[in-house]
Amino acid sequence: MAHIKVPENLPGILGPMAISPESTKALRELVEVLLRGPNTLTPAEREMIATYASSQNDCRFCQLSHGAAAAEHLGGNYELIDRIKQNFDTAEISEKLKALLAIAGKVQKGGKHVTGEDVERARQRGATDKEIHDTVLIAAAFSMFNRYVDGLGTWQPTDPKAYREMGKTMAEVGYVRPNWEEKTSDQPVEAA
Amino acid sequence: MPHIQLPEGLPGIRGPMVFSPETTRPLCDLVQVLLTGPHTLTPAEREMIATYVSSQNDCIYCQSCHGSTAAQHLGGSDADYELIAQIKQNYQATPISAKMKALLAIAGNVQKGGKHVTPEDINRARQVGATDKEIHDTVLIAAAFCMFNRYVDGLATWQPRDPEIYREIGKQTSQLGYVGRDYKKPLQAIADAQVKVEA
Numbered sequence: 001m002a003h004i005k006v007p008e009n010l011p012g013i014l015g016p017m018a019i020s021p022e023s024t025k026a027l028r029e030l031v032e033v034l035l036r037g038p039n040t041l042t043p044a045e046r047e048m049i050a051t052y053a054s055s056q057n058d059c060r061f062c063q064l065s066h067g068a069a070a071a072e073h074l075g076g077n078y079e080l081i082d083r084i085k086q087n088f089d090t091a092e093i094s095e096k097l098k099a100l101l102a103i104a105g106k107v108q109k110g111g112k113h114v115t116g117e118d119v120e121r122a123r124q125r126g127a128t129d130k131e132i133h134d135t136v137l138i139a140a141a142f143s144m145f146n147r148y149v150d151g152l153g154t155w156q157p158t159d160p161k162a163y164r165e166m167g168k169t170m171a172e173v174g175y176v177r178p179n180w181e182e183k184t185s186d187q188p189v190e191a192a
Numbered sequence: 193m194p195h196i197q198l199p200e201g202l203p204g205i206r207g208p209m210v211f212s213p214e215t216t217r218p219l220c221d222l223v224q225v226l227l228t229g230p231h232t233l234t235p236a237e238r239e240m241i242a243t244y245v246s247s248q249n250d251c252i253y254c255q256s257c258h259g260s261t262a263a264q265h266l267g268g269s270d271a272d273y274e275l276i277a278q279i280k281q282n283y284q285a286t287p288i289s290a291k292m293k294a295l296l297a298i299a300g301n302v303q304k305g306g307k308h309v310t311p312e313d314i315n316r317a318r319q320v321g322a323t324d325k326e327i328h329d330t331v332l333i334a335a336a337f338c339m340f341n342r343y344v345d346g347l348a349t350w351q352p353r354d355p356e357i358y359r360e361i362g363k364q365t366s367q368l369g370y371v372g373r374d375y376k377k378p379l380q381a382i383a384d385a386q387v388k389v390e391a
Contacts, residue, residue: 150306
């Protein structure tokens with residue numbers, strides 16, 4: 001049970017979002033521009049950064065939902081996402097993305113952990129200033145989202161299959177339009 | 193020197209904010225909703241939560257800006273600034289309310305990681321009068337500053353040490369809030385001190 005009263009049938013962040021529409025609007029717009037706005041990094045790559053940071057923070061809801069979004073962007077490649085969470089250096093992703101994930105992992109520990117060498121390595125592999133900026137902000141934003149979700153003790157389904165539908169909607173529709181948390185009465189999000 | 197090329201002369205988060213206007217808009221909307229406007233927690237109390245978390249994250253820029261904004265909301269006297277300094281050091285020993293102490297304890301646990309918040313932390317806050325909305329907002333403010341602090345430090349932004357700069361920022365922010373501001377505008381205290389960005 002969550003630490004505060006939230007709608008019971010909404011998993012993860014959707015519970016607290018339902019009781020706080022003003023902050024929710026800003027949070028949704030932030031994640032929409034970060035993960036789906038015009039960018040030289042694909043939505044799949046940005047979802048991978050979000051997933052990896054969430055996995056390092058051990059936030060089940062965020063890593064499974066954003067992992068599903070990343071996989072759905074790639075036509076359902078869930079195996080790749082699992083490999084990235086376990087050891088991204090051996091996964092079939094670009095050298096640039098590996099360098100960006102290394103930066104994201106440092107941001108997750110704390111901003112000061114990012115070194116000049118981390119940034120230089122990403123640049124040598126072709127990362128632009130905007131890509132480095134966005135990687136830092138995505139990893140930072142998920143250090144917020146993960147704490148929001150876990151800090152309120154929200155209900156987080158354990159079955160990865162429960163996240164597939166969510167991932168499809170996140171990949172296809174995005175974050176601003178679905179208004180999940182307003183569908184509590186007629187369209188509850190199923191646990192599994 | 194910052195990790196990426198940012199506009200010069202802008203301290204802390206202002207460099208990346210000007211660099212990336214499309215993300216700045218929702219970030220400003222978020223902090224405006226969380227820290228300003230009508231609420232059962234005063235703007236000063238919410239700025240104290242932001243300041244305490246930023247101090248636990250060792251982010252010089254954020255703890256100085258939001259600490260100064262909190263002090264300005266309280267009147268801006270030396271005693272107000274001293275109270276903020278004491279909250280950062282040991283809030284239990286300060287004359288703030290028992291409810292604020294319980295909320296700061298929750299914020300401190302959010303800073304360590306969401307799973308550190310226990311039902312006992314929540315019960316303690318409820319027993320001293322905290323509402324669900326106050327607990328929700330405390331968790332989200334603390335979480336948001338774990339983002340802002342990482343954004344500011346993760347890009348190695350310029351963070352001046354001169355307290356006069358933060359006094360000016362605190363005065364402006366306590367009066368104007370966070371949205372609809374021109375963050376490109378140079379700060380007078382920076383010009384006065386002739387502080388230069390180190391190459």
